[in-house]
Amino acid sequence: MRTESIPAGDLGDPGDLGDPARERLRRWRLVLGGEQADGTGCALSGRDAAMDGTLAALYGKGDRAQTGRDRSAGLGASAPSVARWLGDIRTYFPASVVQVMQCDAIDRLGLAALLLEPEMLEAVEADVHLVGTLLSLNKAMPETTRETARAVVRKVVEDLEKRLATRTRATLDGALDRSARISRPRHHDIDWNRTIAANLKHYLPEYRTVVPERLVGYGRAARAVKKDVVLCIDQSGSMAASVVHASVFGAVLASMRSISTRLVVFDTAVVDLTDRLDDPVDVLFGVQLGGGTDINRALAYCQSQITRPAETVVVLISDLYEGGIRDEMLKRVAAMKASGVQFVALLALSDEGAPAYDREHAAALAALGAPAFACTPDLFPEVMAAALERRPLPIPDSG
Numbered sequence: 001m002r003t004e005s006i007p008a009g010d011l012g013d014p015g016d017l018g019d020p021a022r023e024r025l026r027r028w029r030l031v032l033g034g035e036q037a038d039g040t041g042c043a044l045s046g047r048d049a050a051m052d053g054t055l056a057a058l059y060g061k062g063d064r065a066q067t068g069r070d071r072s073a074g075l076g077a078s079a080p081s082v083a084r085w086l087g088d089i090r091t092y093f094p095a096s097v098v099q100v101m102q103c104d105a106i107d108r109l110g111l112a113a114l115l116l117e118p119e120m121l122e123a124v125e126a127d128v129h130l131v132g133t134l135l136s137l138n139k140a141m142p143e144t145t146r147e148t149a150r151a152v153v154r155k156v157v158e159d160l161e162k163r164l165a166t167r168t169r170a171t172l173d174g175a176l177d178r179s180a181r182i183s184r185p186r187h188h189d190i191d192w193n194r195t196i197a198a199n200l201k202h203y204l205p206e207y208r209t210v211v212p213e214r215l216v217g218y219g220r221a222a223r224a225v226k227k228d229v230v231l232c233i234d235q236s237g238s239m240a241a242s243v244v245h246a247s248v249f250g251a252v253l254a255s256m257r258s259i260s261t262r263l264v265v266f267d268t269a270v271v272d273l274t275d276r277l278d279d280p281v282d283v284l285f286g287v288q289l290g291g292g293t294d295i296n297r298a299l300a301y302c303q304s305q306i307t308r309p310a311e312t313v314v315v316l317i318s319d320l321y322e323g324g325i326r327d328e329m330l331k332r333v334a335a336m337k338a339s340g341v342q343f344v345a346l347l348a349l350s351d352e353g354a355p356a357y358d359r360e361h362a363a364a365l366a367a368l369g370a371p372a373f374a375c376t377p378d379l380f381p382e383v384m385a386a387a388l389e390r391r392p393l394p395i396p397d398s399g
Helices: 020-032 046-059 079-092 095-109 111-116 118-123 128-136 143-179 192-198 237-254 280-285 295-304 326-338 359-367 380-389
Strands: 227-234 259-266 270-272 312-317 342-349 372-375
Touching (some): 020 046, 046 079, 079 095, 095 128, 118 143, 128 143, 128 237, 143 237, 237 342, 237 380, 259 295, 295 326, 312 380, 326 359, 342 380, 359 372
Parallel strands (some): 227 259, 227 312, 312 342, 342 372
Antiparallel strands (some): 259 270
């Protein structure tokens, strides 16, 4: 069965457009695909017929009646016809539906190879999922396609930066300011919670008040580096969207003078991409999606780069399927936390929620005081701000 959102359109009879029952019937006809057994008895014409044709090319099998598992794609492997089809779906469907259909076409029709052709890339709707597909094809990409692919990736990256950068910088600048404590604050810089805690011995019961002999205030972070952040990213194929978002955030963090940022990606090997952080597109093309996973080896490298544990935040982004030495991985996390490192474990950094992940390893990390959770790009600045200030992380309700 087709599962796409079907927009309102022309039934061919203007008199039927205002009839809710006919509109529901029309939508069911577009969803079910028009086989003899669909039970709608509804004929399509005009724009609806053309829309149905684009759906049938992906989810049907031409004029041959198929049902259930027998239904399969009818686009074929012709690059010109695929290019026309990509144009058609952009004509008939909103961008969110186009992105779903493109992903389905890549999965169902094996169109990944066609994306190596520049004309194909120019026809598709650029989004995070497409970037992930292109990164997985990076090593097979001919030079004639590489520049077009980089342009597609750059468009997505720039859109993400516009959406995320300003809020991230503002949130983290505030966190850095608040993390610097001073003893002679101005009135509006007083941290009242810490001031009260520091002066409880001066509580006067008869007046039911605390006399603050020592004020504790928020400082203002200087331009010198105040915090070190290490982003450690699993580049297995299932983490594609997280890799894209993490690379963008890495570039944003690297642009902040008060934060020293290191970006490390890993599968069974570990690659430090810190020197490419000025351009997240270069970071992404330095990633090779797929392969195994050795979290322990990656954390060992990250641990070796830490020089100021009490001022360091390590963010592990992984589904936690460890192919390395599990006990050593957990010992490394425990050792980093014992030394003062703030350790954050994210199962995903995307809008798609938590992927399949190793629940046993997630539980083991939680027992160490590092609960693993999925994080959306919009929540990530708040998570990082909490880590920088060494306060509880804003973990979303998984229920």
